[in-house]
Amino acid sequence: MSTRRKESARPWWQTEVFYQIYPRSFADSDGDGVGDINGVIERLDYLEWLGIGGIWFNPVMPSPNHDWGYDVADYCDVHPDLGTLEDVDRLVGAADKRGMKIIFDIVPNHTSDQHEWFRDALTSRDARYRNYYVWADPIKDGGPPNNWLSVFGGSAWEWHEPTGQYYLHNFLDTQPDLDWWNEDVRNEFDRILSFWFNRGIAGFRIDVAHGLIKDKALRDNLSTTDDDHPRARALAQQQTYSANRPEVHEIFKRWRKLSDAYDPQRILIGETFVYDLTRWAEFYGSGADELNLAFNFPFALGKFDVEHLKQVVRTSDEIIPPEAWPVWMASNHDIGRAMTRWCNDDPARGRVMMMLLLTLRGSPFVYYGEELGMPATPLESDQLKDPVGIRPWADDEGRDAARTPMQWSPEPGGGFTTADAEPWLPFGDLDAVNVEGQRGDPDSFLEFTRSLIRLRRQSFDLTDGAYVEGKGPAGMWVFKRGEKTVVAMNMSDDIATVQGVEGTVRASTTPGGIDEHAQGRLDLPPWSGVVVVE
Numbered sequence: 001m002s003t004r005r006k007e008s009a010r011p012w013w014q015t016e017v018f019y020q021i022y023p024r025s026f027a028d029s030d031g032d033g034v035g036d037i038n039g040v041i042e043r044l045d046y047l048e049w050l051g052i053g054g055i056w057f058n059p060v061m062p063s064p065n066h067d068w069g070y071d072v073a074d075y076c077d078v079h080p081d082l083g084t085l086e087d088v089d090r091l092v093g094a095a096d097k098r099g100m101k102i103i104f105d106i107v108p109n110h111t112s113d114q115h116e117w118f119r120d121a122l123t124s125r126d127a128r129y130r131n132y133y134v135w136a137d138p139i140k141d142g143g144p145p146n147n148w149l150s151v152f153g154g155s156a157w158e159w160h161e162p163t164g165q166y167y168l169h170n171f172l173d174t175q176p177d178l179d180w181w182n183e184d185v186r187n188e189f190d191r192i193l194s195f196w197f198n199r200g201i202a203g204f205r206i207d208v209a210h211g212l213i214k215d216k217a218l219r220d221n222l223s224t225t226d227d228d229h230p231r232a233r234a235l236a237q238q239q240t241y242s243a244n245r246p247e248v249h250e251i252f253k254r255w256r257k258l259s260d261a262y263d264p265q266r267i268l269i270g271e272t273f274v275y276d277l278t279r280w281a282e283f284y285g286s287g288a289d290e291l292n293l294a295f296n297f298p299f300a301l302g303k304f305d306v307e308h309l310k311q312v313v314r315t316s317d318e319i320i321p322p323e324a325w326p327v328w329m330a331s332n333h334d335i336g337r338a339m340t341r342w343c344n345d346d347p348a349r350g351r352v353m354m355m356l357l358l359t360l361r362g363s364p365f366v367y368y369g370e371e372l373g374m375p376a377t378p379l380e381s382d383q384l385k386d387p388v389g390i391r392p393w394a395d396d397e398g399r400d401a402a403r404t405p406m407q408w409s410p411e412p413g414g415g416f417t418t419a420d421a422e423p424w425l426p427f428g429d430l431d432a433v434n435v436e437g438q439r440g441d442p443d444s445f446l447e448f449t450r451s452l453i454r455l456r457r458q459s460f461d462l463t464d465g466a467y468v469e470g471k472g473p474a475g476m477w478v479f480k481r482g483e484k485t486v487v488a489m490n491m492s493d494d495i496a497t498v499q500g501v502e503g504t505v506r507a508s509t510t511p512g513g514i515d516e517h518a519q520g521r522l523d524l525p526p527w528s529g530v531v532v533v534e
């Protein structure tokens, strides 16, 4: 694996770079236009070449795909479009040979309405699995038990006429929420986690981690105020009681014990979709007894503005317990591609974004294609597949623009599928951005990303070193990592100068310049950055 000069005593998940794969969109091995596990196995050499240490897969379990895998019909199997359990075993083995670990997505907040638990729950109020879900009686006028709204729109309650009660769904009505007050549900998930751990899965990204448990008394949510995050305001109410309950921490303490009992190399990563950093930090518990990593949405959903992001990073660094470890991502399958959202498709900005991700203190997650500077793909409304984009009242185009196939080559099929196959989502601009065109070109985005990952893996400062914010002019982000590594990024439209940086330039967002000596004064062009080792 890595050839760091000074060996890190940290676990792999604190030093390695992660890569997120949306399995339907990464590589299609059987020509049906849908990516699959075997396709990923065929591309592991690429990920090893890139320098990846851990791969997070979006859900691979059987699902009617109303929410593309986030509506699980069986937690212990694989969707036939994506492969088989034997393919998973081969994937784990093939990744292990290359020094990579596999992280699966687990969706414990809700199941699919096709899951056998829910099918049974619908049969009667006394059904065996009825209480796996959140059921409530109507209020006097027959209306839903409280004011909770679904994240995907409308009431979060669906009336079930045959049994005369409402069931809760914080997402689609085909995604009924599980009742995490029920000990049987907790036991089921202990078994599910163990099932995958026993197959060699190194950990889980936990869907809706902040939301598993609901207010027992089902109190009404509070309204949003002007102080709330714009995303929270879009829902028109705070998820005061329909999510974000303190009892969720008990669940993760239990999971952490289970995970650590396997071996301390297993990890739990939370989709901790909260907007304030104090609440985010709570998911680390003492620093060693809850989640290993908690995704930082205040960072990822922030503006690509130097002062704003500095503030988030500074506070995040200060606020988490000393034993806890940060994690950074800029893009994912929900929030879109930062290359477009943050960088307006400008490769110079994209390189600065990549430099930031790969040099901050904490574990970076690269979203598939991000290493190439792949932008979001504009889609026509009749091409959309995401329920969020196609719901009748949708006011945006949903999340498909960030989920289009990986762009491997400019040929028909894009190296993703066969030339005659119809990809499940259309390709972006294959000619403009693809692996084949960039690999081997020292000035390409891909080679830039790869060289940064290499530098990071070889540098004890970058993997382990403390983060200390430095001084610079407006628009400039300067920080020191460890004893002698300085990162300076000009995140403005004007040339900017930083003083007092001496050493060898080890990475630069602009082609050339590597190994030059910085002699105290550094003039950085607009949207550029360097890593200097003193």
Ligand code: NOJ
Binding pocket: 067, 070, 071, 107, 171, 207, 208, 271, 333, 334
């Ligand atoms: C978060 C997932 O990332 C998203 O894709 C999904 O729609 C919701 N959770 C519901 O599972």
